[in-house]
Amino acid sequence: MDDRTPCPAPTGGPSTPRVLGRRAFLEDVLLLSGGAVVFLAGATAAAPAAAAEGAASAPPAAEGYQPWEHRWAYLVDPERCIGCGSCVRACSAENHVPDGFFRTWVERYVTGMDGTSVDSPNGGKDGFPALQVAFVATKSFFVPKMCNHCRETPCIQVCPVGASYRTPDGVVLVDGERCIGCAYCVQACPFGSRFLSPETHTAEKCTWCYHRITRGLRPACVEVCPTGARAFGDLRREGDPVRHAIEHDRVAVLQPHLRTEPQCFYLHLDGEVR
Numbered sequence: 178m179d180d181r182t183p184c185p186a187p188t189g190g191p192s193t194p195r196v197l198g199r200r201a202f203l204e205d206v207l208l209l210s211g212g213a214v215v216f217l218a219g220a221t222a223a224a225p226a227a228a229a230e231g232a233a234s235a236p237p238a239a240e241g242y243q244p245w246e247h248r249w250a251y252l253v254d255p256e257r258c259i260g261c262g263s264c265v266r267a268c269s270a271e272n273h274v275p276d277g278f279f280r281t282w283v284e285r286y287v288t289g290m291d292g293t294s295v296d297s298p299n300g301g302k303d304g305f306p307a308l309q310v311a312f313v314a315t316k317s318f319f320v321p322k323m324c325n326h327c328r329e330t331p332c333i334q335v336c337p338v339g340a341s342y343r344t345p346d347g348v349v350l351v352d353g354e355r356c357i358g359c360a361y362c363v364q365a366c367p368f369g370s371r372f373l374s375p376e377t378h379t380a381e382k383c384t385w386c387y388h389r390i391t392r393g394l395r396p397a398c399v400e401v402c403p404t405g406a407r408a409f410g411d412l413r414r415e416g417d418p419v420r421h422a423i424e425h426d427r428v429a430v431l432q433p434h435l436r437t438e439p440q441c442f443y444l445h446l447d448g449e450v451r
């Protein structure tokens with residue numbers, strides 16, 4: 178049931194989270210904004226299964242799962258993110274992400290007199306260092322990022338062997354058995370969401386924890402977020418809170434001018450976010 182559509186032609190893009198900071202002072206002087214601690218309705222306490230079998234490559238759907246009955250979407254509220262890094266650590270453990278690589282990461286945006294700088298030390302996995310105040314930020318906030326599971330995907334289009342594909346329920350995956358490690362997709366993704374694993378030598382990226390969501394669980398990053406900054410929902414389900422937010426609230430996507438139609442939506446997205 179996969180709609181695999183191979184074709185050629187790579188462009189550019191980093192393979193690890195982009196540290197976009199323009200000034201080194203962010204490494205040691207920065208002000209953290211306080212994050213509102215608010216939980217989204219529907220949060221549960223089921224812990225991610227850190228040792229999910231086969232999670233590192235194309236994750237299998239649960240037996241009996243009917244993908245055409247779902248249309249998954251992801252919602253991020255940066256105003257709730259406190260930069261704790263729990264999501265990055267949970268993703269790393271759940272999906273056996275190699276050290277130094279990230280399927281999801283958190284960026285910190287800080288605006289001061291000299292403009293806006295962005296950093297993401299170790300993908301935000303260890304949180305962000307407290308700031309020795311010598312620099313006055315007029316604005317600072319955190320932005321969780323991952324694969325946007327775009328509907329118009331340069332990553333799928335450039336794959337010469339059809340290893341990248343979209344499932345009927347709207348998840349972009351990589352078939353690790355088919356991937357030849359050419360890294361065309363890594364270069365083609367304009368969001369820096371993919372990397373070539375030094376262990377498998379195949380392309381890897383966020384799968385929205387496909388092995389979990391097809392079993393009725395939420396992605397590991399959503400499960401552990403203590404503030405509800407991350408939410409996951411089904412656009413085919415009446416009354417789904419993520420669907421409701423996407424339909425009724427002011428949501429935005431990253432880099433809309435690229436027209437990749439991301440399925441990760443952001444509430445209250447600051448105009449500085451790239």
Ligand code: SF4
Nearest residue numbers: 324325326327332366
């Ligand atoms: S964010 Fe990048 S890897 Fe993910 S679907 Fe879009 S183009 Fe592909």
Ligand code: SF4
Nearest residue numbers: 258259261262264402
């Ligand atoms: S777990 Fe939630 S609050 Fe913590 S960094 Fe991730 S998104 Fe932000």
